[in-house]
Amino acid sequence: MSDLSGYFDFNATTPMLPAAKVVLAEMADKHWQNPSSLYREAGEVKHLLEHYREELADELAVDDPERIIFMSGATEANNAVVEYLASSHDGAIVVSAIEHPCVVAPVAKYFGESRVRELSVDPVSGVVLLDQLEGGLKSGEVKVVSVMAANNETGIIQPWEEISRLCRESGVTLHTDAAQWFGKLPCGTIADCGYVTGSGHKFGGGKGVGFLVLPEDELDGGRFHGLTGGPQEEGRRAGTENLPAIAAMVTALKERETTLKSDSMGRDLFEARVESELGCRIPGKESRRLWNTSMLVLPHSKNLKWLTRLSQRGFCVSTGSACSAGQGNPSRVMAAMGLDFEEMSRVLRVSCGWETTAEDWLALSDALAAVAVELE
Numbered sequence: 001m002s003d004l005s006g007y008f009d010f011n012a013t014t015p016m017l018p019a020a021k022v023v024l025a026e027m028a029d030k031h032w033q034n035p036s037s038l039y040r041e042a043g044e045v046k047h048l049l050e051h052y053r054e055e056l057a058d059e060l061a062v063d064d065p066e067r068i069i070f071m072s073g074a075t076e077a078n079n080a081v082v083e084y085l086a087s088s089h090d091g092a093i094v095v096s097a098i099e100h101p102c103v104v105a106p107v108a109k110y111f112g113e114s115r116v117r118e119l120s121v122d123p124v125s126g127v128v129l130l131d132q133l134e135g136g137l138k139s140g141e142v143k144v145v146s147v148m149a150a151n152n153e154t155g156i157i158q159p160w161e162e163i164s165r166l167c168r169e170s171g172v173t174l175h176t177d178a179a180q181w182f183g184k185l186p187c188g189t190i191a192d193c194g195y196v197t198g199s200g201h202k203f204g205g206g207k208g209v210g211f212l213v214l215p216e217d218e219l220d221g222g223r224f225h226g227l228t229g230g231p232q233e234e235g236r237r238a239g240t241e242n243l244p245a246i247a248a249m250v251t252a253l254k255e256r257e258t259t260l261k262s263d264s265m266g267r268d269l270f271e272a273r274v275e276s277e278l279g280c281r282i283p284g285k286e287s288r289r290l291w292n293t294s295m296l297v298l299p300h301s302k303n304l305k306w307l308t309r310l311s312q313r314g315f316c317v318s319t320g321s322a323c324s325a326g327q328g329n330p331s332r333v334m335a336a337m338g339l340d341f342e343e344m345s346r347v348l349r350v351s352c353g354w355e356t357t358a359e360d361w362l363a364l365s366d367a368l369a370a371v372a373v374e375l376e
Helices: 018-030 040-059 074-088 101-111 130-139 160-170 243-258 265-278 303-312 332-336 358-375
Strands: 068-071 092-096 116-119 142-146 173-177 195-199 210-213 293-297 347-351
Touching (some): 040 068, 040 243, 068 074, 074 101, 074 173, 074 195, 074 210, 092 130, 101 173, 116 130, 130 142, 130 160, 142 160, 160 173, 265 293, 265 358, 303 347, 303 358
Parallel strands (some): 092 116, 142 173
Antiparallel strands (some): 068 210
């Protein structure tokens, strides 16, 4: 089995890649100065900062590196985007029923109840209803749309290419939370989906660093701003840039882009076994999903009991989004997928990493089978 054979919570966070650690240490040791200062050493830091901005732009197929703003993570980026769009756009926002809490909360705060329209998903496929979206766009009241690229709990991939096309044709602004996409699937043209956000610790780049990609037209007289109080990031996000973390994040994404995988064989073998032997149900199983993610509705007993016993056996899994775990509230994602409250209490999210093997997956299924006997 692999070194991280028992870790199945990669959608929550990932260990730093060795190459990212090396760059992080080097930058922290040699280039720790403030890039906004005026002496030569600070100029070198500023030069390196722009170098990594260009490197990230290349990975994202973004022609103008100025479209990229470095932030502390996708949570800050999503909050900043939503606040800005609420103040700069009249009318309503359409937000999908499966968005992460770091999108849902600022949408409620900055747009207010009267300006929010929820976009449903098909309860079987977990995919947003494009007909419903088209109807909202035709109404004329919708000025902003927010739909994630891939869901963190189910792994279900949303039709972001089609959503992007519909928004462009309607002259509506699109925001795409792509935190679970980057590093797992090719960047492709996803950076052209309006305002796009990513987070370094989702692909081995370390915590506390992320990025926002602005749409092209934002550079033409746009006024986007996040944190205020300083001129950094062209006045769009105040605060001294964290070069070591930025360099580590970009290094990690570049490595992931060269080692992408799409093989879900281990996950699929695991799902077939827990379905047939344990009676687990897997919402959205037939949909296009991230290769690493599986949501299980367990046959009996509370999920926390399963999680605790799996942890005792050396397996790390989740009961859902790490940002909402432990709150005791119904999951928006699970509700949108048609699960009732009792079923939600029996859900585990399993998400593997790039080096996870089929053997690792089968070991997890063996552990689940053993726990099932204990809990009967």
